Amino acid sequence: MTTLTYDKPLPIIDELTKPFWDHALEHRLSVQACTHCRHLQFPPSPVCPKCLSDEQEWLVVSGQATLLSWVKFHRAYWDGFMQDVPYDACLVQLREGPIMVSNFSGPTPANVHVGMPLKVTFEHVTPEVALSRFTPA
Numbered sequence: 001m002t003t004l005t006y007d008k009p010l011p012i013i014d015e016l017t018k019p020f021w022d023h024a025l026e027h028r029l030s031v032q033a034c035t036h037c038r039h040l041q042f043p044p045s046p047v048c049p050k051c052l053s054d055e056q057e058w059l060v061v062s063g064q065a066t067l068l069s070w071v072k073f074h075r076a077y078w079d080g081f082m083q084d085v086p087y088d089a090c091l092v093q094l095r096e097g098p099i100m101v102s103n104f105s106g107p108t109p110a111n112v113h114v115g116m117p118l119k120v121t122f123e124h125v126t127p128e129v130a131l132s133r134f135t136p137a
């Protein structure tokens with residue numbers, strides 16, 4: 001029997017971020033929504049940056065996004081990335097507005113360009129963590 005281990009950094013799941021990770025395990029992407037002014041934000045914060053309300057909820061979003069930028073890492077800052085270099089990190093804007101740093105779900109997409117329509121996918125890396133990635137829509 002082969003033991004699979006995940007040797008890349010894992011998120012710290014706390015009270016603030018747990019709903020995001022729970023949704024991700026169900027392949028649903030979510031962002032924080034202010035219950036007072038409806039501002040949507042990611043990453044989450046204990047208070048709304050627009051109105052300073054501390055009443056926040058989580059909203060499942062479409063998973064549709066637009067590519068804003070991407071960069072290729074040629075150096076492995078953690079040993080777990082040694083086999084992956086060079087790899088891409090991307091900056092996407094969700095259809096609902098918030099911006100996320102993520103990765104493509106595979107190699108650099110063919111014909112990659114700023115403005116490329118993307119959709120979210122999820123990769124289960126541990127029983128507790130599914131990471132969101134983006135692939136051409």
Ligand SMILES: [Zn+2]
Pocket residue numbers: 034035036037038039048049050051052053
């Ligand atoms: Zn607000």
